[in-house]
Amino acid sequence: MRECSCRGSGLTTSSLLCSCRGEDLVVKDYSRKGVKWLITLPYAPVYRYIYSPEGRLRNELKWYRSLRGAYPVPRIVAYCIGEKPLLIREYVDGEPVSNSLDEDAWKALGSGLARLHFSLGMVLGDPNPGNFIYSLGEAWLVDFEQADDYTPQKAAWDLLVLAATTITLASPLKWRFVEAALSSYREAAGDRWSEVLESLGGVRLKLLNPLLVSPLHALRFYRLARSL
Structure with missing residues (x-):
């Protein structure tokens, strides 16, 4: 024992x-x-x-x-x-991405989330940056209890939740980190980005957007997504 x-x-x-x-x-x-x-x-x-x-x-x-x-x-x-x-x-020896000031950690999170979505066909429901540990150049996923099968709408929801939790948990540089993660996600998504972007424009996601606690944050997120 x-x-x-x-x-x-x-x-x-x-x-x-x-x-x-x-x-x-x-x-x-x-x-x-x-x-x-x-x-x-x-x-x-x-x-x-x-x-x-x-x-x-x-x-x-x-x-x-x-x-x-x-x-x-x-x-x-x-x-x-x-x-x-x-x-x-x-135990994964590394730093929770939510605590990191290293843009590479946030980029690894973004590309990792795209890999989960498009290569493995899953969404997380709770892609809190604290659920990823940056170790040896990779974003390890350590919490996926709310995972589900991929759909473009659920993938779009993951991006909104990621932005909302980053703004809540990260440092004053939070929008820089949101941009780093989203840009890396879009690059890794390739041609699949269009289906997620289209879902972000859906009525349900716009009405139930977790960023709406601060409408300016919601507006900034959508401007960023459309610019990628």
Whole structure:
């Protein structure tokens, strides 16, 4: 039996960083902070989020099988499905993109998100820059519990959520980072960019745009997207 020491982690509000016989592991408790997903209820016409702790764990496991070997994701060590769903994964040594002042980290996030969309056929629903760890020149994805199958509208939603969370979480240079990520995404998307841009202009996304808490931010985002 391993004896582990754990401490609170800045990785996510539902995770602990543990050291077990010299190996760093992350323990994710899906029963913690689940109430935060309730704020997504008004956005159900655009993206249907998973609310139950067990449902989010099962979804993450499902997509892990698709991602392993195809995109940089941490190795899953163990998981528990029950009254208190838990997942134990390896620790990725790097910097959360949300904390980075390195434009290359944000560009890696943008190109990585395009790769997820167009090569792997998945969207994230919660492409918070804190869910990507910049390590060895790549943006590792460490949280994908809300992932779903790709559609252009859901891909457009990912870009809006990425911009909204970047503006909320990042430094005063946030718009520079949004531009870096979006430009890199557009370059990696190639001919597929047009279908996402068209979806960004849809009525539902314009009405349910999370950037509308600040209409000036929403306007700036759409101007940026159309200029790429």
